[in-house]
Amino acid sequence: MSGVGTHRSNTTMRQGPPLSMGKNVLYKYGNSMISLFRKLLANRSLLKNLVIRDLKYRYVGSIAGFLWSVIHPLVSFVSYTFVFTVIFPTRLGPESGTDSFAIFFFCGFLPWFLFSDTVMRNCLAISDNAQLITKTIIPAEILPISITVSNFVHHLIGLGILLLVLIVFYSVHLSVLWIFLYIGMTLMLAQGIGWIVAGLHVFVRDTIQALQILLFLWFWFTPVLYSLDRLPANIRVFAEFNPMAVIVTGYRNSLLDRAQPDPLEVTLVLAASITIFIIGALLFRHAKPAFPDVL
Template sequence: MTKREVIGRYQGSVMGVLWSFLNPLCMLLVYTFVFSIVFQSHWGKESAGNKGSFALILFSGLITFSVFSEAISRAPGLVTSNVNYVKKVVFPLEILPIVSLASVIFHVAISFAILLFAFLVIEGVPPPTVILFPVILVPLIFFVLGVSWVLASIGVYLRDVQQTMTLLVTVTMFMTPIFYPLEALPVRFRHYLEYNPMAYFVEEARRVLVFGLQPHWSAFVLALMLSFGVAYIGYVWFQKTRSGFSDVL
């Protein structure tokens, strides 16, 4: 089903799955030109003496955020767009968010490969800590999966959730330190980012991908435990509410 999801996304196009390579590559080229050449932007003091460019720092944050943004944006419509699985077939509906998330991870893996190639071209050999990037994604994946189960369920009963999530994802993106370093915020506003879990994941991904630093392992263990809890709650919620799907649809 994941394979069908990936192929179906580009069905009918001339270049097909090749678009999954071209889209992030074009994004990276644009970021490199705009921020490194036009704006000549620099990151905060954390990157002082570090040869990582603004474009690579920005792209690494966007890759991480895309796991959240794409999965959450699609989650409310997962059940409503697969009515046949609800009404006519005995089907494990709980795997629909897993299939969607696996498709997102496929595209993230391609973007990750492009980031490594760009790092080689622009800056040289990436830091060895890049191998920890998949580890950083583990709690994020479970967190997103749990939220997706909840949203997929609520989306059946309340169709406005789809539009609400589109707006929420946009707000969350600008409330996450992707386009700016955390130090750029006034101190009185920084503690508000503690309520945004994506701020943690983006910062940790950037540490291992660009700055060559180890993750904060104590915070990682806590994030892993919390994400397991979110996934469990989301799964239980989905199973408790799925009995009414067929009546609504």
């Protein structure tokens, strides 16, 4: 009996350190995320000023100024409508939720552009603001976040124009409220990846070129120009592993009142977005002490 007791005691001792180590890691990462949110809260005025600076910088020296943020999506929508209605008339199946390819395309393009443009601009957030990093005590994490918030503001303008078109020429239902869930997942996913590429670009300046190619390929694996329902079953299985495929499809369905979100798909993509957000934040936090020495 004493031998059995000793064996159990030894087993317990062997299992102790890994469990303790796991708790310490979770505690450390948890504290890191809490510290990040506290830092954002403490620097909310700085974040606001950086967002305003970014919005103004886009149109500095232009006569129309901020009106360009309305003109650009409006002209884009009219252009796509003309191209896919007059020059290359495209037929959509009943699974598309609309007979207008321009509406179908724009409903998918808005979330994709929010994601891709946020990731691309985040990549340059640190290297383009080297003086702020090396000569001030500004928290480096805030620079990519300010770009994400700025892009979110622009996205709302484009979304507002699209909603106006849908209200006037089609219809909008309560399902449109689901769109905020998909926007939230898009922003978390883009910010997580944005932090990773922003830190990497400080050390490897080829990152921006590689990212352009990656996003170009990623676009074609995302149902912006087509519906997932039209893909062969064996290909659709792989497409559904793409979180942006689920987001773009759900975003479009919310606007066109096609279907309620699939709980399992939404849960998986939400979990993936949160995970990538946390990983990106932790990797960026680990890399940022070396930024001043490299910039």
